[in-house]
Amino acid sequence: MNDPLFSRPWWRRQLFALFARLAPKHEGPPPPLPDHPRRVLVLAPVALGDYLVLSPLLSALARKKPRTEVAVVVTRTSYELAAVDTNVHRILLYKKLPAWPLSMIEIIRYKPDVVVLPKGHPAFTESLLLAVTHAPFRVGLSHPHHDALLTHPVQHDWEAEHRSESFVRLLAPFGIDPTSVSRRVHIGTDPEAERFAETVIRRQPPGEPVIALNISATQPMRLWPLDKWKALVRFILAERPNSLFFVLSAPAERPVAEALAVEFPPLTAVRTRRMLEAVAIVARVDLLITVDTGMVPAATARDVPMVAMYSGNHGAYTCFGPQTVAHRAVFAERGRPLSDLEPEEVYRAVRSLMMELER
Structure with a gap:
């Protein structure tokens, strides 16, 4: 919620107190969750990356509680990922006006036994949903604004641990030991998308190595300018002239992708329609x-x-960085934009990783 009125601390306290009155809970120690809840509703994060790092939690629920229906509330942003998630049995789409009332009715009618809130910071919309579902058990990451709503608040370290680590902590109230759960991130596949990729790859001459450049940036702090992308490609081609490149971009960065393709014949700008x-x-x-x-x-x-290149927000690597694959991370100085990174520094990381992979 971006309304400046509701962003004020006093108003926020009143709103979350109201939500707590809508969803009262028993005093004293939290009651144990049922061994086999009929329905569990997870209020999934909005961003694509956040949804993906939630996957260890969803996977563990589906595997350890096979008699439980696992549902997620998502927005249109992450609906595509939820639709191919084999660990999800039902998707409830949260919509904005004018469709908001109908989407809220569908969520309220779902009547879950347990609602899961994987947010470690004040979450207005998710807290509203938590309250109106009237679920008898409400499991979530602890926060002063959330704890009055939650029957089972779970401690975590939101700023200093990987999000997947925070999320799997939510399994403990279900009787699942978080330390026994794989942190491996999962993403479903779509046959149409796989065929699209096969066609794109087949159209190009063979090359080695084959490299994807993802130039999309959701924030100005994450943009890397065209001239630096060009310099990086030159460095790679100078040492590995048989390299083949595919450039991926959002519509806003498409001119940059096409400019790279014009200058470098081994490079193809791929027009993807979806994630x-x-x-x-x-x-x-x-x-x-x-x-x-x-x-x-x-x-x-x-x-x-x-x-992976990071701006001066180094916490992004701590919370969302790759955990289970070979990688190198290159950081701008704290507080500085990613555009400060020099091509030479990035190329050193590329060269180091490629040498490791070839051993």
Whole structure:
């Protein structure tokens, strides 16, 4: 919620207190969750990367509680990922006006036994949903604004641990030991997206290595300028002239992708229509070079080695960095934009990783 009125601390306290009155809980120690809840509703994060790092939690619930229906509330942003998630049995789409009332009615009618809130910071919309579902058990990451709503608040270290680590902590109230759960990120596949990627790859001459450049940036702090991308490609081609490149971009960065393709014949600017098409391309390359976006956990899920560039917000690596694949991370100075990174520094990381992969 971006309304400045509701962003004021006093108003926020009143709103969360109201939500707590809508969803009262028993005093004293929290009651144990049922061994086999009929329905569990997870209020999934909005961003693509956040949804992906939630996957260890969803996977563990589906595997350890096979008689339980696992549902997620998502927005249109992450609906595509939820639709191919084999660990999810039902999707409830949260919509904005004018469709908001109908989407709220559908969520209220779901009547879950347990609602899970994987947010470690004040979450207005999710707290509203938590209250109106009237679920008898409400499990969530502890926060002063949330704890009055939660029957089972779970301690965590939101700023200093990987998000997947915070999320799997939510399994403890279900009787699942978080230390026994794999932190491996999962992403589903879509046959149409996989066919699209196969066609794109087949159209190009063979090359080695095959490298994907993800130039999309959701924030200005994450943009890397065209001249630096050009310099990086030159460095790689000078040492590995048979390299083949695929450039992935959002519509806003498409002119940059096309400018790269014009200058470098071994480079193809791929016009993807959705996230899963881009992920399918990445799954077929030897190396990904990317700015800090949801593509980092997506590539991790498809076991793709990567060089990831980060702005001065180093916490993004701590909380969302690749955990289970070979990688190098390159950081701008704290507080500085990613554009401060020099091509030479990034190329050193690329060269180091490629040498490691070739051993």
